Amino acid sequence: xxxxxxxxxxxxxxxxxxxxxxxxxxxxxxxxxxxxxxxxxxxxxxxxxxxxxxxxxxxxxxxxxxxxxxxxxxxxxxxxxxxxxxxxxxxxxxxxxxxxxxxxxxxxxxxxxxxxxxxxxxxxxxxxxxxxxxxxxxxxxxxxxxxxxxxxxxxxxxxxxxxxxxxxxxxxxxxxxxxxxxxxxxxxxxxxxxxxxxxxxxxxxxxxxxxxxxxxxxxxxxxxxxxxxxxxxxxx
Amino acid sequence: xxxxxxxxxxxxxxxxxxxxxxxxxxxxxxxxxxxxxxxxxxxxxxxxxxxxxxxxxxxxxxxxxxxxxxxxxxxxxxxxxxxxxxxxxxxxxxxxxxxxxxxxxxxxxxxxxxxxxxxxxxxxxxxxxxxxxxxxxxxxxxxxxxxxxxxxxxxxxxxxxxxxxxxxxxxxxxxxxxxxxxxxxxxxxxxxxxxxxxxxxxxxxxxxxxxxxxxxxxxxxxxxxxxxxxxxxxxxxxxxxxxxxxxxxxxxx
Numbered sequence: 228x229x230x231x232x233x234x235x236x237x238x239x240x241x242x243x244x245x246x247x248x249x250x251x252x253x254x255x256x257x258x259x260x261x262x263x264x265x266x267x268x269x270x271x272x273x274x275x276x277x278x279x280x281x282x283x284x285x286x287x288x289x290x291x292x293x294x295x296x297x298x299x300x301x302x303x304x305x306x307x308x309x310x311x312x313x314x315x316x317x318x319x320x321x322x323x324x325x326x327x328x329x330x331x332x333x334x335x336x337x338x339x340x341x342x343x344x345x346x347x348x349x350x351x352x353x354x355x356x357x358x359x360x361x362x363x364x365x366x367x368x369x370x371x372x373x374x375x376x377x378x379x380x381x382x383x384x385x386x387x388x389x390x391x392x393x394x395x396x397x398x399x400x401x402x403x404x405x406x407x408x409x410x411x412x413x414x415x416x417x418x419x420x421x422x423x424x425x426x427x428x429x430x431x432x433x434x435x436x437x438x439x440x441x442x443x444x445x446x447x448x449x450x451x452x453x454x455x456x457x458x459x460x461x462x463x
Numbered sequence: 464x465x466x467x468x469x470x471x472x473x474x475x476x477x478x479x480x481x482x483x484x485x486x487x488x489x490x491x492x493x494x495x496x497x498x499x500x501x502x503x504x505x506x507x508x509x510x511x512x513x514x515x516x517x518x519x520x521x522x523x524x525x526x527x528x529x530x531x532x533x534x535x536x537x538x539x540x541x542x543x544x545x546x547x548x549x550x551x552x553x554x555x556x557x558x559x560x561x562x563x564x565x566x567x568x569x570x571x572x573x574x575x576x577x578x579x580x581x582x583x584x585x586x587x588x589x590x591x592x593x594x595x596x597x598x599x600x601x602x603x604x605x606x607x608x609x610x611x612x613x614x615x616x617x618x619x620x621x622x623x624x625x626x627x628x629x630x631x632x633x634x635x636x637x638x639x640x641x642x643x644x645x646x647x648x649x650x651x652x653x654x655x656x657x658x659x660x661x662x663x664x665x666x667x668x669x670x671x672x673x674x675x676x677x678x679x680x681x682x683x684x685x686x687x688x689x690x691x692x693x694x695x696x697x698x699x700x701x702x703x704x705x706x707x708x709x710x711x712x713x714x715x716x
Contacts, residue, residue, distance in 0.1 A: 236561040238599050341561045343569075373559070420556040423521050427549050428559070428617065429573040436572065 233294040234337040235376045241284050242444060243339035248348040250445035251340060254452040255332045261459040262325050267317060269459040270324045276455055277331045284338055291334075294379060298330050342372040344439060351438040366432035370421075377417055378410075385409045469533040471497045471625055471656045472518070477527030479510075479517050486525060488514055489680045495625070495673070500651045501658045502667055502688070505677035506699040511660045512552070514677065515627050518658075519549040532624055545574070548623030552630040554610040558602040563594060563613055566602055570621040588620040591653075592646060608639025612646060619650070626650065627658045632666055640666060664695065665703055676700060 238244070243251065258273055265273060281288075288295065302323050310319040346362075346369035354361025385406060394402075472495040480486040488510045495501050503511055516522040518529060520536075520543030528537045536543045551557040560566025567588060571581040589595045592612045597605060602613060611631060619626065631647070632640050648670060651657060659667060668674075668688050676684040676691075676698045684691055684698055695702045 235601075237601065238562045238565075341565065343561070343565065417556070420551070420553065421559070423516070424551060424557045424559060426521055426544060427519060427551070427557070428570040428621070429544055430569075431573065434573065434575070437578070 233291040233379065234334065236341045237338055238341075239285070239339075241339065243280060243284055243335060243448075245442070245444055246339070246448050247439050247441050247445045248336075248340045248345040249352055250441065250448050251336050252345070252349070254448055255336055257452050257456050258332060259329070261456050261463075262328055264463065265321075265325070265459050266462060267321045267324070269462040270321055270328060272459055272462070273455060274324055274328045274331070276451065277328060277335060280335055281331060284335060286334060286338060293383075298326075302326055337372070337375075342369040343436075345369060345372065347436040348439050350436060354435075360433065362435055363432050373421075374414075374418070377421075378414065381410055381413045381417065385413060468497060470494045471499075471532055472658075473528075473530040474518065475528045475530070477514075477517060477529065478525045479513055479522060480525055483525075487680045488517065488524075491527070491677075491680075491682045493675055493682060493685055495656060495658065497656055498651075498654045499656055499672040500647075500667075500670060501673040501675065502664060502671045503658060503660045503675045503677060504662060504664050504700050507662075508679075509677040510680045511677055512629055515549060515629055515658075515660060518543070518625075519547045519627065520544045521549075545621065546624045548618035548621060548626045550611075550614050550618050550626070550628040550631065552633055554607075554614040557614045557617065558610065560602065560617075562598070563600050563602060563605070564598045566613060567594075567616050567620050570617055574621060584620050584622075588616045591649065592616045592619070606639065607635050608642045611635065611639065611643050615643075615646060619655075625656050625658065627660070629660045630662070631659065632661060632663050662700075664700055668692075668702065 258277075261269065262273055305326050306319045306323045309322040310316060313319070346365040349368060350362040350365030352361065353359055353364050389406070389409075474494075475492050477488060477491040478486045479488040491514065503514065505511055513522065517524045520540030523540065524537065528535055529543065530536065531543065531546045536546065558566050560569050564585065567585055568581055571584060576584070589598060592615060594609070594612060594616055597609060597613075602610060605613060615626075615628070615631075628647075631643050635643065644666060647657065647659070647667075651670070659671075661667060664674075671688055674684070674686065674688045674691055675682060676695070678698060684694060692702065
């Protein structure tokens with residue numbers, strides 16, 4: 228059985244899974260605006276509904292532990308640089324919470340949204356813009372999103388193979404360059420195979436697809452998000 | 464096959480190469496009757512997978528013709544994409560849906576069939592390939608044999624005239640090989656025309672109607688396996704020497 232991958236869709240019957248991908252995307256964008264300058268309390272206010280949603284969504288954080296180490300490392304790095312720059316533990320904590328809010332919202336949207344659902348909703352929206360081939364853009368986004376788990380997968384394979392062959396810790400720059408080129412080359416191979424597989428099953432990026440409906444759930448999601456965004460701005 | 468019946472696939476003088484004047488596949492000609500089960504085999508690097516991709520329409524032959532059901536589709540790779548179904552060697556590459564159900568529906572959506580028809584075909588294919596219980600599962604969590612059946616389902620549901628499988632037994636354990644073999648025989652029983660590329664010839668030799676051997680891009684041998692049985696080894700293909708072809712079956716139980 229394959230291990231769980233972070234930023235990967237899981238088919239479930241949850242509130243977020245039934246919301247329209249465009250609504251979810253708009254809510255994440257809306258949350259990001261006040262987050263840029265939100266103080267500690269404001270950031271906590273924006274983080275709290277996301278924590279609640281991650282409980283409802285039953286995010287398998289324990290199973291994601293391996294990949295989450297990278298984000299924990301990044302959080303520590305952010306805390307350190309922010310502290311060194313401002314000499315304020317409060318500001319460092321706020322920066323970390325902002326980063327975690329962004330990661331959590333990304334995890335929630337990818338966990339509850341299949342890339343093809345996102346493409347069919349976004350394509351319909353973008354196609355209304357003059358001179359924009361909305362379906363083509365949406366297909367590109369869909370394929371890019373499909374590459375994210377592939378990147379994690381390939382990176383894991385390359386690192387494991389190197390460990391198995393007792394790779395020594397040489398110059399870190401040499402290590403990184405060699406690792407990066409291996410990952411990149413393997414990714415190119417996978418991408419070529421994926422492109423063949425898509426062609427073989429008559430995939431066309433420009434094809435119009437059935438769109439997903441908007442329901443009362445979307446209205447509720449947008450309403451709650453607007454309320455939290457408004458409250459955060461009030462705290463500025 | 465009746466002598467007046469049009470063969471499903473006719474490949475005539477097919478050549479393919481990545482560089483000009485350096486053909487990898489050289490002057491390949493063969494005919495596949497409707498409803499037949501064909502094995503293409505040969506040593507590594509003999510061009511088997513390239514030949515499949517040319518037939519499927521993923522690669523453009525340098526010369527030669529490909530006729531499917533009597534229609535010359537050499538210059539219509541898009542038509543070949545829908546007439547010919549190709550199950551790739553690596554199932555993980557072919558599976559693009561986030562769940563088993565979505566993956567099977569992927570091809571049907573691309574064919575732009577009405578939703579009701581898509582659901583009907585989905586039900587038929589999951590029943591045939593015994594995937595009903597896994598419909599909502601993520602493909603990554605399936606076993607090797609289930610993944611292989613899913614990749615066959617994803618192609619089969621598009622109802623291609625010709626089903627090609629590239630190394631369907633690769634990396635599978637004994638029970639999974641049996642599952643895939645039973646699936647192939649069930650498809651053969653339903654009248655599907657199947658081409659199989661495999662090194663593991665002893666697993667299928669008892670069931671096939673036609674065998675083709677490729678060596679260094681040349682088609683060196685073709686005919687009924689019973690006629691070619693003694694020649695396989697001299698062409699770089701391993702077959703057990705004991706017993707008859709019929710005794711090679713993996714499905715004794």
